[in-house]
Amino acid sequence: MVHVGDKPVTRRTAVARGRVFMHRDTLALLRSGRAAKGDVLATAHLAGVMAAKRTSELIPLAHPLALDGIEMAFVLDAANASVSIESRVSTRARTGGEMEGLTAVMVAALTLYDMLKAVDRGMVMGEFALWEKRGGRSGAWRRA
Helix, strand or coil: CCCCCCCCCEEEEEEEEEEEECCHHHHHHHHHCCCCCCCHHHHHHHHHHHHHHCHHHHCCCCCCCCEEEEEEEEEEECCCCEEEEEEEEEEEECCCCHHHHHHHHHHHHHHHHHHHCCCCCCCEEEEEEEEEEECCCCCCEECC
16 A cells, blocks of 8 residues: 555545436436336445545555535436446545545446346447546546
8 A cells, every 4th residue: 555644634526527427318317217126226326435435445556534414326328228327536645535436436337237137238338537536645637
């Protein structure tokens, strides 16, 4: 693990995004709320929050962080037959929140896949990226 004990505790935020592409009929099923496994978006939201909180258990050498907040957002995009996922993680710590944000988005995407795979095994998960980071020694960063 990288030593962070000498770094000051500061407020930090990280925003990550990803997307799940699917068949248009699958998106319509998701929008209708009639998936066989139940409320897909609520379950993916919960999975994302839980994953962010357990990132250090999943990613070797990631520091365990006390998170102040985890926000998850899902946008159904009919034009691209996809669901956009965004996480916003905040903490007061000596190191980021980037890994927690990315983990939240990826696990939410996996949950969408799991809950809809019976009707669409061809879904594609991707476009996972950090979009914004604030706080810490390096200051603010935003994807162009």
